[in-house]
Amino acid sequence: MNRFTEFELETHELKPIAGYWTYDLVSLEESLKGFLSKINELKRTIKEAKKHCTQPSPHNLTWDESAALFLYTMEAGDQSFYRLLNQVLRKENRNEVIPWFSYLKLFDTAVRKLPK
Helix, strand or coil: CCCCCCCCCCCCCCCCCCCHHHCCCCCHHHHCHHHCCCCCCHHHHHHHHHHCCCCCCCCCCCHHHHHHHHHHHCCECECCHHHHHHHHHCCCCHHHHHHHHHHHHHHHHHHHHCCC
16 A cells, blocks of 8 residues: 555544644655654654755755655655554644644645745
């Protein structure tokens, strides 16, 4: 299974995620510091993502914005970052997404800079 087919048909609608845009923009490390002890190899994976980011970015992304996008695309089997985040994003209890707001702010800021 890959990130493009990893979903179940769901018959219920989830409430939109709201509020992350009011968070301050912080570094990738800062945005995920609460998960370092919870997600295996996250510190190493963040370093790896930053190592592979092109700077200066052709789309004026900061190093952290670029790394936030890169981190989301990295494949690491069942423990891939995108899988863990997607599981949380699919939960009905939207309060479980709140700890991810700093990362979502960084990720969304990066996506908005990309060409349409």
